[in-house]
Amino acid sequence: MKKVGGRFVMLALVVVFSVVAFLPSYPALFQTLPPWLKRAFPNKGIALGLDLQGGIHLVLEVEEDRAVEIAVDRSVNTIQDLLTDKKITVESVKRTGFAQVTLVFPKGDLKAQIQKILEGIPGFSENAGAGSDSTLVYELPEGEIKRIKDSAINQALETIRNRIDQFGVAEPLIQRQGLKQIVVQLPGIKEPKRAKDLIKETALLEFKMLDDTNRLATELPQRVLKGQEESILKQHQDKIPEGDQILFEKVVEKDSGREYRIPYLVKKRVMLAGDVLSDARVSIGQFNDPYVAVTFDARGAREFERITEENVKKRMAIVLDNTIYSAPVIQERISGGRAQITGSFSTQEANDLAIVLRAGALPAPLRVIQDLTVGPSLGRDSIEKGIHATLLAGAMVVLFMAFYYRLSGVIADFALTLNLICLVGALAALNATLTLPGIAGIILTMGMGVDSNVLIFERIREELRQGKPVRLAVDGGYDKALLTIIDSHVTTLITGLALFLFGTGPIKGFAVTLCLGIAINLFTALVGTKVIFDVMNRRRQVEQLSI
Amino acid sequence: MIEILGKTNIDFMSKRKIAFICSGVLMALGMLALVQIARGAANLGIDFAGGTAVQLKFDQPVRTDEARAALERNNLGGVEIQEFASGNKLLIRMKTTTTIEEKVADRVVAIFTKEFPVRKLDVEASTEIGPTIGHKLQEDALIAILISFAGIILYIAARFEFRFGVAAAVATIHDVLAVLGLFYLLDKEITLLVVTALLTLAGYSLTDTVVVFDRIRENLRVRRRDGLETIVNNSVNQVLSRTIVTSLTVVLVLIPLTLAGGEVLHDFSLALLWGVIVGTYSSIFVASSLLVILPSGAGKLLKQG
Numbered sequence: 087m088k089k090v091g092g093r094f095v096m097l098a099l100v101v102v103f104s105v106v107a108f109l110p111s112y113p114a115l116f117q118t119l120p121p122w123l124k125r126a127f128p129n130k131g132i133a134l135g136l137d138l139q140g141g142i143h144l145v146l147e148v149e150e151d152r153a154v155e156i157a158v159d160r161s162v163n164t165i166q167d168l169l170t171d172k173k174i175t176v177e178s179v180k181r182t183g184f185a186q187v188t189l190v191f192p193k194g195d196l197k198a199q200i201q202k203i204l205e206g207i208p209g210f211s212e213n214a215g216a217g218s219d220s221t222l223v224y225e226l227p228e229g230e231i232k233r234i235k236d237s238a239i240n241q242a243l244e245t246i247r248n249r250i251d252q253f254g255v256a257e258p259l260i261q262r263q264g265l266k267q268i269v270v271q272l273p274g275i276k277e278p279k280r281a282k283d284l285i286k287e288t289a290l291l292e293f294k295m296l297d298d299t300n301r302l303a304t305e306l307p308q309r310v311l312k313g314q315e316e317s318i319l320k321q322h323q324d325k326i327p328e329g330d331q332i333l334f335e336k337v338v339e340k341d342s343g344r345e346y347r348i349p350y351l352v353k354k355r356v357m358l359a360g361d362v363l364s365d366a367r368v369s370i371g372q373f374n375d376p377y378v379a380v381t382f383d384a385r386g387a388r389e390f391e392r393i394t395e396e397n398v399k400k401r402m403a404i405v406l407d408n409t410i411y412s413a414p415v416i417q418e419r420i421s422g423g424r425a426q427i428t429g430s431f432s433t434q435e436a437n438d439l440a441i442v443l444r445a446g447a448l449p450a451p452l453r454v455i456q457d458l459t460v461g462p463s464l465g466r467d468s469i470e471k472g473i474h475a476t477l478l479a480g481a482m483v484v485l486f487m488a489f490y491y492r493l494s495g496v497i498a499d500f501a502l503t504l505n506l507i508c509l510v511g512a513l514a515a516l517n518a519t520l521t522l523p524g525i526a527g528i529i530l531t532m533g534m535g536v537d538s539n540v541l542i543f544e545r546i547r548e549e550l551r552q553g554k555p556v557r558l559a560v561d562g563g564y565d566k567a568l569l570t571i572i573d574s575h576v577t578t579l580i581t582g583l584a585l586f587l588f589g590t591g592p593i594k595g596f597a598v599t600l601c602l603g604i605a606i607n608l609f610t611a612l613v614g615t616k617v618i619f620d621v622m623n624r625r626r627q628v629e630q631l632s633i
Numbered sequence: 634m635i636e637i638l639g640k641t642n643i644d645f646m647s648k649r650k651i652a653f654i655c656s657g658v659l660m661a662l663g664m665l666a667l668v669q670i671a672r673g674a675a676n677l678g679i680d681f682a683g684g685t686a687v688q689l690k691f692d693q694p695v696r697t698d699e700a701r702a703a704l705e706r707n708n709l710g711g712v713e714i715q716e717f718a719s720g721n722k723l724l725i726r727m728k729t730t731t732t733i734e735e736k737v738a739d740r741v742v743a744i745f746t747k748e749f750p751v752r753k754l755d756v757e758a759s760t761e762i763g764p765t766i767g768h769k770l771q772e773d774a775l776i777a778i779l780i781s782f783a784g785i786i787l788y789i790a791a792r793f794e795f796r797f798g799v800a801a802a803v804a805t806i807h808d809v810l811a812v813l814g815l816f817y818l819l820d821k822e823i824t825l826l827v828v829t830a831l832l833t834l835a836g837y838s839l840t841d842t843v844v845v846f847d848r849i850r851e852n853l854r855v856r857r858r859d860g861l862e863t864i865v866n867n868s869v870n871q872v873l874s875r876t877i878v879t880s881l882t883v884v885l886v887l888i889p890l891t892l893a894g895g896e897v898l899h900d901f902s903l904a905l906l907w908g909v910i911v912g913t914y915s916s917i918f919v920a921s922s923l924l925v926i927l928p929s930g931a932g933k934l935l936k937q938g
Contacts, residue, residue: 456762482886574839578840
């Protein structure tokens with residue numbers, strides 16, 4: 087006689103384990119437990135996918151070439167500062183190619199001096215062949231370019247993480263994918279558009295001086311309508327002096343809500359950038375206008391004091407992502423390391439501006455290459471319909487099995503229930519994310535579970551038809567069906583694994599439930615039901631099997 | 634004992650000529666769909682082709698022609714608009730993607746807010762996929778399909794013999810093509826989810842085939858004197874009740890999913906439903922029939938027996 091005790095204990099353990107693993111996924115019940123017990127649970131349970139609870143899935147790509155150009159531009163600034171410090175005047179220092187800086191200076195002994203000063207410029211190396219008596223060409227080597235690109239992505243990742251943290255999203259997923267992509271998943275978010283703007287904003291804050299000395303400054307129109315920026319730029323293109331650029335201030339008329347742009351002639355040179363900020367907070371001004379109060383770190387405070395001292399009575403533009411927020415006149419030297427960014431914005435816009443300033447700028451613009459947004463209502467709709475359909479399908483199968491195979495069908499139904507409990511428990515133990523395709527995978531596993539039982543029962547029926555006694559028929563049925571069941575499960579498992587390895591997103595979720603389901607299925611079909619048949623056969627010599 | 638079928642003795646193999654004609658038509662249709670996909674003429678979902686989809690929910694019904702006219706007035710042509718049966722919903726799809734300056738999804742919403750000021754609208758979902766990522770997904774899906782087919786043929790060839798592997802693979806490809814063909818005929822969108830369904834039904838159809846093959850192998854060992862055709866016929870008859878019962882239960886599961894599973898699951902379940910029906914047919918008429926006509930006669934298994 088076969089021992090059944092051990093198998094029963096095993097089944098019971100599996101069920102208990104599943105229930106324990108699943109419990110945290112069901113907050114209504116889980117929250118009623120005392121805290122010490124809650125802490126004892128090893129995992130967080132099943133998370134709902136974006137399709138089921140709403141949210142955003144973004145794939146962003148860092149424009150790495152821009153990151154390199156920005157880094158080179160910054161070096162141009164540093165070179166200018168270094169030369170000014172040593173009282174050397176050159177004709178120009180410019181970025182002349184993707185990763186190339188060219189200095190032009192009068193002929194003479196300047197070349198050697200400059201070369202000596204620039205020895206310490208990190209990363210750059212001189213391209214001697216491209217220079218001449220009056221020019222010097224510096225280039226970034228391949229390795230350095232690669233390093234800049236790589237750190238741009240890491241920095242972007244870090245910045246986005248900071249911003250999301252400050253925005254406040256429960257369980258965001260922010261990770262690198264491949265070489266230059268970043269995946270951002272924000273489940274259950276209420277204001278998808280605002281969150282996306284917050285992530286995408288480069289938020290490069292720069293302080294630049296206005297150029298009032300050039301004639302062009304007076305020729306520019308007072309203000310233009312939104313959308314006319316391009317034509318203004320085209321019109322004045324040729325007159326823009328070397329080292330200057332035209333930038334626009336955004337102005338919203340309070341009463342009408344109409345948007346205007348004010349063009350300014352601005353020196354390209356960056357006086358101070360956002361990386362010296364230590365804090366940014368929203369405050370409300372005297373006319374109830376929100377503004378952002380920024381605090382500089384020690385170095386920034388020193389620099390800001392020096393800049394304001396040297397430029398009293400001149401106008402300084404506060405530029406964010408190439409748009410001027412305001413261009414106040416510097417009244418006096420500002421010490422203490424504080425400044426205010428005013429401009430036409432709502433309280434919420436000021437809030438978001440403060441967030442991006444605190445979190446830091448992105449090293450380069452981001453391109454959105456995939457954007458899936460599911461509103462919370464659709465998510466709720468999907469989960470309700472999915473669950474209803476699943477329950478209905480389950481009920482139909484359970485009834486059919488009990489009707490067609492009678493008592494044995496009920497045993498199969500028991501195995502199905504066991505299957506479902508184990509599968510849900512296993513998903514919870516793995517902290518899997520349940521998506522709609524995942525639910526489909528669960529349903530499919532149920533179908534396969536039924537199939538295993540059908541295979542076994544049909545075999546038992548065949549054995550019974552040959553006149554074998556019940557116990558032998560049951561054993562024979564299981565034995566003969568075993569190979570078929572294993573073969574069919576392994577082939578499906580191969581498909582499941584291929585989906586898991588090469589599928590993305592929703593397909594992966596489907597593959598996880600399918601693979602887990604298949605493994606659990608084998609267990610419940612071969613152990614779960616058999617142990618019940620064995621118990622039945624042990625109690626008494628069964629003459630008739632209800633099958 | 635309730636039985637849908639008693640002991641049957643149907644001569645399936647004699648009908649294989651008719652079956653091959655039917656299958657030929659199904660496969661030809663599937664091939665046509667494949668060619669159209671390769672040419673870019675089929676209804677590929679934006680997951681693969683790249684593009685934008687916005688699902689809007691209104692508080693009052695908006696007809697598709699009204700919506701289309703409104704979008705065209707605002708220079709947004711080439712859109713595909715689908716109406717959902719329930720809840721005043723519109724799904725708007727286009728192959729254009731966002732430029733840096735403006736998001737297409739935002740533009741669609743702006744147009745509707747302007748053109749239908751009385752109706753309140755709610756963005757239920759929006760999807761945007763850049764063309765590069767669409768291409769990558771296409772590639773990934775293809776790799777997944779090829780790998781799983783290779784794996785399956787190898788496994789079956791190892792467990793049975795090579796002939797069985799070939800027959801099973803052909804039957805599986807047959808089923809996938811048949812469903813693809815149906816989707817092409819109905820002009821259904823081929824999305825990532827539909828590809829998942831295709832792979833699932835490939836697994837399912839294989840299960841079905843393996844069950845029949847298993848019985849054939851068993852019978853080949855026991856009854857060596859009968860001809861291959863008789864053995865195949867007997868085997869199919871022996872597992873017929875199992876085949877029918879299983880297919881019936883899977884169909885029982887899929888019908889509520891197709892009808893009540895919500896818009897997302899509908900196409901997925903439809904593909905599986907049709908796949909199960911074709912898969913059941915193909916395990917008998919394609920896989921088993923092929924075994925009979927494929928060369929190497931009784932083969933290795935007989936000699937082993």
